[in-house]
Amino acid sequence: MLSVLVFILSITGAWCALNLLQDGDFEAGNLTRAWSCSSCDMTLTPDSHTGGQSVKVLNRKFKYSGPAQVVPVQPGHRYSFTAYIKLLNQLPGHLYHGVNIMIDIVHTNGKHHYDNMGKSPHIQLGTGWHLIGGDYLIPNDTKTFKVYIEIDQPQVNYLLDSATFEEVLPLHNFRSAADDRIEKLRKANVTIKLAGAHIDPTGLTVDLEQTYSEFIIASAIDAKMIVDPSYKKYQDFFYQNFEWGLPSNALKWIGTEHVEGHPHYSVPFAAVDALLKHGKKVKGHNIFWDVKKFVPTWQYNKSATDLKSLMAKRIQEVVGGLKGKLQHWDVNNENLHGDFYEQKLKDPNITMWMFRETHKADPAAKLFLNDYNIVNSHYDTFAFLDQATTFKKSGVPVGGIGIQSHMTPPVDIAAVKFRLDQVAKAGLPIVITELDVDTADEQEKARIYEDLYRLYYSHPAVEGVVQWHFWSGRTWKPEAVLAEGPNITANAAGRIVRQLVWGDWRTNQTLPISHDRDLHVRAFKGEYKLRVKHHGKVIREEDFTLGQAGVDLTVSLSGSGTSPQVSQVIIG
Template sequence: MFDTSKPNYMKFFYDLFEWSVMEWSLKWTATEPVKDELHYDLPLKGVNEMLSKGIKVRGHNIFWGGPNVVPKWQKNMSGSQLKPLLSKHIQEMTSTFKGKFQHWDVENENLHLHFYEEKLQDPHITEWMFREVHKHDPHTQCFLNEYDVVAGGMTTQAYKDQGLQFKADGVPVAGMGIQSHLGPNFDLSVMKHRLDEVAEVGLPIWITELDIDEYDANKKAKKYADVLKLYFSHPAVHGVLFWGFSDQNHWRPNAAIANGKDVTPNAAGKKVQELLKHTWRTNETHNISHGKTVNIRAFKGSYKLLLHHNGKVIHTENFTVGNSGNSLKINISGTGSNPHVDHVIIG
């Protein structure tokens, strides 16, 4: 996600995306490969770079309980030795990145991976993790994050049940992350049914890891368009994140929407750009005057307002349109004797 040595890669990212997520460098194996040897400088640099560009960031992740992905130095520890280190890790992660993330993936894929449950002999350790993370960083939303929820159906009901149980137990869970590592064949109607199932939990859903493994770029373009239309139109889905975009930095290169060192969009990339930058953006221009109200119907998202007078931009303002819309009051006094020629551009 972050590599300033590849300007084409970064330019493609900044031109298209509004959120970012680090695939590896925040995971415990990366931040502490050797016990007490901490490596926060690189991810912190990347996060600060994203924030400086106005990009929002998800924290992925604090814990990941796969036997092949936990730090090797933990494997021979007893539960009593390991538990204090979980607390220490939470404190270090939340203090280092406090105020920088919108979301925390607290324990990644915990329905499938149970290293910490088994090591500590505590089936409720995930709930404890959520409470501890929220205690140390109450302003960052704590998310579950799971696979095989819409791409396959093996986990859909279990994931729904987990969300409902967390809510019933008062666990500070703010959202349901659904990975979407799709193959070339999928059924949109079945995917929608599974989304509807998880939506019954009553928590926001984020599509956290989207990629579609399809070699044919034209077929891939249609598939990305179909899946994005499903996700963007579902009322419970609040955001979608791609899990990689360039075939030079992708765990499944056939899923990439851009190719080569120049990071050139392929047919799928062009379709994604068309949808995100044009089809689903609202760009309008209106003449305004003192006391005039302009009503605009817009897609939800982040916008910039520019107020022009006599060919010059005299005011700019960033704003967001959410579920409740937005209302802006613009003061155009002092713009001269002919305020009726002022106009506003929103896009």
């Protein structure tokens, strides 16, 4: 019956997601009718996230002790759970506590399967309400499905409110719907008018050549290869296929100062200069990396005072040293999955400090959070959204959200879009920072790349895609690349990506000019070179940028007879 209702509402355009939880807002007044709490107590309290009350969870005996509810689900369907939590206490020695959304699946054979639906590793006391959640694909042999809250430390008490459990709907006509969004989102209007009515415009044309895309088309690069003349084929492929570069390892602290006191910036700085010389833009990756195994080992035994001083020096050297050259910086990589600097400095908000200090060192650079398991997995989507929202509310100069996108088939494009939509609720620009599709099946890889590029390019919050390396000779995933072999030859995936970003999603047109009418063109946003030609000869060139507001071009003619001259091109 539910599936029939979903179908009817979706085709009529009246769909509104149904919350399948009973008393998810805890307003009904009778907790035990909908919720259970194994080895814990629940009471209602007026301290709420929404509505008039929330549930207070006390006297927990085990880590799994928390509010639980059996939810009606359909096998083979995907669902999402969200709620808001506020800690009431924090144990000594802990900077924060991790909250897990757990599930208990009873299969048709009667066996239980426990799994994690979503993780929020860094919930702090005194920071108010935090969003928690996750999504999950229901196994085909599911008999019952229960969702519950888990915190490893039973002594932690908390409030819970605004809980939802909703189906993640499949996508219908994905490609055509994405193409419709692309037409509306990525294009703007160009109007071309002719001034000087006494001039004969016969043979007069305007060429529109798109020289740069507003949408970021980028790849990670090897800093040594991009400056080494023996890798000319590598350089040529990059320069011909991408407009942004990201030195993948050379700017990391472990790469620039593997031995304490002996920093080496010459290679990455030379790579940045080479990219700029070729007219490319640069994304910096990364200033800090919170995962301990990627931290220089000489930092392990530093005192908190000494380490923080070294961190400030690091910002001045690498960010200050490249000031004005980089468009973006990934500030503290993967800090949902590591907390070396938080634990070492005993400061749960050290990443906020990193952002503020980096902004001081280069105010023009856009600063990014960057993490994984955000769209390719159900675990960390909502924790990332909550982190970005918290940073934004706290006045931290976060300029964007970096979403890694390391994919392994099968890829559920509806799930990827759902997770992307959730992160977009932070209201910050998104860049897909590390895209690859790891499979030996060339046709499957090409199809998945095409779907992902189309999804990301059609999403209003996404500003660009960074391919995580393009060549099989320089990557940790040689089956995930766009080009292979010593000649760096594009494979099926590379050819389809090239066709999309340099063909289908690029405007290069020749338009005849006429007295009879203005010309109206829908063109992809970006930077352009306009050339006015008379019988194929260029008689005027102008550069312009096409943004959301569109552009009006007036070609002003002078001269007489059949030999017009373009006195000016007015760009309004």
